[in-house]
Amino acid sequence: MNASKTEDEISSWWGRMLVGRHPKRTLARILTLVLVVFVLFKFVFIPIRVEGISMEPTYHDGRVNLVSRLAYVKQKPRRGDVVAIRVAGERIMYMKRVIGLPGERVGIRRGIVYIDGKKLDEPYVQAPRSHWNEPETVLKEDQYLVIGDNRSMPQQWHTHGIVEFNRIAGKVLF
Amino acid sequence: MKRILSIGGVCLLVALGIWAWRTVFPGDETRIRKLLAQVADTACLKSTEGQLSRLLAAGRLADFFAPDAVVNIDVAGLNEKVIQGRAELQQMIAAARVNLQSAEIRFPDVQLTIEPDHLSAEAHVAAVADVNGEKNAVIQELKFRFQKIDGKWKINQVNTVKTFGN
Numbered sequence: 001m002n003a004s005k006t007e008d009e010i011s012s013w014w015g016r017m018l019v020g021r022h023p024k025r026t027l028a029r030i031l032t033l034v035l036v037v038f039v040l041f042k043f044v045f046i047p048i049r050v051e052g053i054s055m056e057p058t059y060h061d062g063r064v065n066l067v068s069r070l071a072y073v074k075q076k077p078r079r080g081d082v083v084a085i086r087v088a089g090e091r092i093m094y095m096k097r098v099i100g101l102p103g104e105r106v107g108i109r110r111g112i113v114y115i116d117g118k119k120l121d122e123p124y125v126q127a128p129r130s131h132w133n134e135p136e137t138v139l140k141e142d143q144y145l146v147i148g149d150n151r152s153m154p155q156q157w158h159t160h161g162i163v164e165f166n167r168i169a170g171k172v173l174f
Numbered sequence: 175m176k177r178i179l180s181i182g183g184v185c186l187l188v189a190l191g192i193w194a195w196r197t198v199f200p201g202d203e204t205r206i207r208k209l210l211a212q213v214a215d216t217a218c219l220k221s222t223e224g225q226l227s228r229l230l231a232a233g234r235l236a237d238f239f240a241p242d243a244v245v246n247i248d249v250a251g252l253n254e255k256v257i258q259g260r261a262e263l264q265q266m267i268a269a270a271r272v273n274l275q276s277a278e279i280r281f282p283d284v285q286l287t288i289e290p291d292h293l294s295a296e297a298h299v300a301a302v303a304d305v306n307g308e309k310n311a312v313i314q315e316l317k318f319r320f321q322k323i324d325g326k327w328k329i330n331q332v333n334t335v336k337t338f339g340n
Contacts, residue, residue: 051310051311052309052310052311053310061309085337087283087300087313087315087337088283088284088285088298088299088300088315089282089283089284089285089300091282091283091300092282092283092300092302092313094337134340143339146338156250156251157310159337159338160338161336161337161338161339161340162338162339163337163338163339167337
């Protein structure tokens with residue numbers, strides 16, 4: 001038992017630095033780690049880097065984050081959730097906040113969002129707000145109104161609007 | 175040990191063979207993806223580029239399209255526009271390039287579907303453009319339709335897609 005253990009062990013210090021005391025165990029650990037990382041980033045999370053200013057002050061340009069693909073497997077997006085929206089894949093996505101839910105009547109008057117005629121309290125939006133205006137519309141089943149937090153931007157420079165549920169890739173984690 | 179080495183060697187040779195075959199005879203998907211990469215590359219514009227070079231690039235860009243190609247542009251902030259035919263397209267591209275300082279264009283997401291007859295294909299693309307060195311990139315969703323003409327893939331239709339509804 002001792003003899004075989006001695007054979008498997010790496011005795012030189014540089015060898016231990018390179019592959020550890022037990023190379024087979026090191027290899028197993030590396031393979032497990034690679035497998036776990038692959039599964040996590042293929043099926044559970046999407047790593048993202050924020051570009052642009054449309055989600056300021058909540059998310060700044062250059063910030064790194066994770067999107068959970070599983071967040072909406074059992075439940076639908078809720079108002080206030082920050083979500084990633086697919087364009088044609090998952091390399092380029094929009095990051096927006098869910099404002100209006102399916103079946104709701106939504107509209108914007110002088111920068112204030114109204115849901116079913118009532119003013120929406122949005123603590124994440126900082127003053128000053130630009131005077132955006134959007135006519136009232138009723139969201140269809142599976143439609144969500146999404147807008148970024150930076151409402152000081154001119155309306156025409158801020159990409160926002162209605163998306164279908166199948167465009168939502170997941171929920172931004174933190 | 176020798177047996178493992180010889181099996182490894184055979185696997186390596188097979189992999190090399192497949193790679194060489196695919197390099198020499200690329201499939202339709204590889205050819206269309208390469209075409210899109212060339213379109214993005216040709217559409218890029220450096221601020222140091224002269225007018226003649228810009229006009230020549232417009233011609234090269236138009237060459238990626240079929241003679242009867244149709245481009246439908248419907249984006250927020252611009253009037254809806256339909257460009258019909260390669261000649262009109264070349265004029266439009268040339269005019270647009272004269273007015274731009276610089277543009278860096280890429281297609282990071284390409285979802286490609288090739289029809290079973292291998293004569294037409296469709297690509298759903300996310301186009302990203304850094305225009306005139308501005309910090310915020312322009313993102314546009316596009317649908318390309320391709321047609322194989324005389325054995326070569328050409329773009330025969332481009333439609334802008336609105337990611338967000340009103």
